[in-house]
Amino acid sequence: IRQLRFFNNSFLLLKYFPRLGKKPIEEMLKQTVSDRQIVPAIDNLLPKIKSTFRIMATQENQFVPIDKNLKTRLESMIGQKGKLRLDRGLPGIEFLFAARREGNGLFGLRLTRHTSYEKILEKGELYPELAHILCLISEPNQNDTFLDPFCGSGAIPIARAIGFPYGTIYASDIENKSVEKTRQKASKANRKIIIRKCDALHLDTFNDNSIDKIVTDPPWGLHVGKELNLEKFYQEMLTEFQRIDKQNGIMVILIAKKELFEDVLNKFSSRLKVIKQFDTLVSGQKARVYKIQSF
Numbered sequence: 001i002r003q004l005r006f007f008n009n010s011f012l013l014l015k016y017f018p019r020l021g022k023k024p025i026e027e028m029l030k031q032t033v034s035d036r037q038i039v040p041a042i043d044n045l046l047p048k049i050k051s052t053f054r055i056m057a058t059q060e061n062q063f064v065p066i067d068k069n070l071k072t073r074l075e076s077m078i079g080q081k082g083k084l085r086l087d088r089g090l091p092g093i094e095f096l097f098a099a100r101r102e103g104n105g106l107f108g109l110r111l112t113r114h115t116s117y118e119k120i121l122e123k124g125e126l127y128p129e130l131a132h133i134l135c136l137i138s139e140p141n142q143n144d145t146f147l148d149p150f151c152g153s154g155a156i157p158i159a160r161a162i163g164f165p166y167g168t169i170y171a172s173d174i175e176n177k178s179v180e181k182t183r184q185k186a187s188k189a190n191r192k193i194i195i196r197k198c199d200a201l202h203l204d205t206f207n208d209n210s211i212d213k214i215v216t217d218p219p220w221g222l223h224v225g226k227e228l229n230l231e232k233f234y235q236e237m238l239t240e241f242q243r244i245d246k247q248n249g250i251m252v253i254l255i256a257k258k259e260l261f262e263d264v265l266n267k268f269s270s271r272l273k274v275i276k277q278f279d280t281l282v283s284g285q286k287a288r289v290y291k292i293q294s295f
Helices: 024-033 038-045 068-079 128-137 155-163 176-188 230-244 258-266
Strands: 011-017 051-059 084-086 093-099 105-110 145-148 168-173 194-197 211-216 245-255 272-282 285-294
Touching: 011 024, 011 038, 011 093, 024 051, 024 068, 024 093, 024 105, 038 068, 051 068, 068 084, 128 155, 128 211, 128 245, 128 272, 128 285, 145 155, 155 168, 155 176, 155 211, 168 176, 176 194, 211 230, 230 245, 230 258, 245 258, 245 272, 258 285
Parallel strands: 051 084, 051 093, 145 168, 145 211, 168 194, 211 245
Antiparallel strands: 011 105, 093 105, 245 285, 272 285
């Protein structure tokens, strides 16, 4: 379970509590403290090395305080064999009581925790989950020649390289800083990606009908620090995309200015067809993913 990508906030279930009353956290603690099998069960699951632990509780996904006496009793039970030492700050192991809206509850041992992306991602960089989904929408296969011409910090090409089979992956951007960041991330991930400095509106280094899949997140209003004429920008972008895309090739494009993009896209109706579209939120802003096929 720990090795599954994007499988966040997962727990190993230690005890299930049906039909809880008005004080679900207190009820679960009382039942657990009186359960003589819970400590041996926990002891069998833990690694041989010593570690630290804490006990937390949530009610309908919100953290809540725990009765001090009951919490102390359970902490004493769990730590009695000396394998675990209490640390309520940053422990190695966390136990959680979770009261659900449906009236039941769970007691579990945490296996994974959601990554705090704010600390590791560049400003404006797509979350890895979203980059993965965009690649998935493009119907990836092992023979694909793949391109992200607005690679930015490299989220999309890295997602394709890590999560799916491919033939060749190209990533390009007009900014030197973005090219270098993508190059560094590809090296760290130990994935072969061909990275170029290139203007996505003038993809001269790519031949006509040479790309199977284009997956990208174009600028939402600024490009190289300048405010864009988005209508002209989309026109030039789609002109280049349809030129290099193979017949029956697929484009997956994340767009914020949906109405404007669709107006421009209609001008390419003889060559490009929207297969599917998906509404989403990106950092709280409304956006739409377009799956487009060349023909």
